[in-house]
Amino acid sequence: MNKLALLKSSLLFKDLSETELKRLEPLFDEKRIVEGKTVFIENMPGERLYLIEEGAVKISKMLAEGDEKILVVLGPEDFFGEMAILEGAPRSATARVVEDARLLSLQRKDFEVLCDENPRLGLKIMRNIIRTFSRRLQDNNEEYREMLIWSLGNKG
Numbered sequence: 001m002n003k004l005a006l007l008k009s010s011l012l013f014k015d016l017s018e019t020e021l022k023r024l025e026p027l028f029d030e031k032r033i034v035e036g037k038t039v040f041i042e043n044m045p046g047e048r049l050y051l052i053e054e055g056a057v058k059i060s061k062m063l064a065e066g067d068e069k070i071l072v073v074l075g076p077e078d079f080f081g082e083m084a085i086l087e088g089a090p091r092s093a094t095a096r097v098v099e100d101a102r103l104l105s106l107q108r109k110d111f112e113v114l115c116d117e118n119p120r121l122g123l124k125i126m127r128n129i130i131r132t133f134s135r136r137l138q139d140n141n142e143e144y145r146e147m148l149i150w151s152l153g154n155k156g
Helices: 003-009 018-027 108-117 119-138 142-153
Strands: 028-033 038-040 048-062 068-074 094-107
Touching: 003 018, 003 028, 003 048, 003 094, 018 028, 018 094, 018 108, 018 119, 028 048, 048 108, 094 108, 108 119
Parallel strands: none
Antiparallel strands: 028 094, 038 094, 048 068, 048 094
């Protein structure tokens, strides 16, 4: 799948026009990561949002006892790390590749420039992030609920 097709298929970019999608396309970097490698670690600075083109990524938290709690496994067309482009806070969880993956990523600084140059487009993307948060909270997936509540409650 090419970048533009992936952007079109992602809920993150729902209701964006072809022109808006083409404006976004060059902002995304593509990266292949093999199974077992870490995308980012809990508490490290967050600078990028990730969109999964292929493969799978496990989102987890380290527990006090040193155990790992898997919160969710994401696949193609899912996105993660979205809070990094909105606020740049430390990562609230760890993301590891569990199936060889091809990821597209968007840097916070590029998103900020996009929002400055095209506030309407930035607002559409932020609305889609909020819709996704809301949908995830309404799902019966308790792990996701715990992750989002923890993430929102530990920002200071």
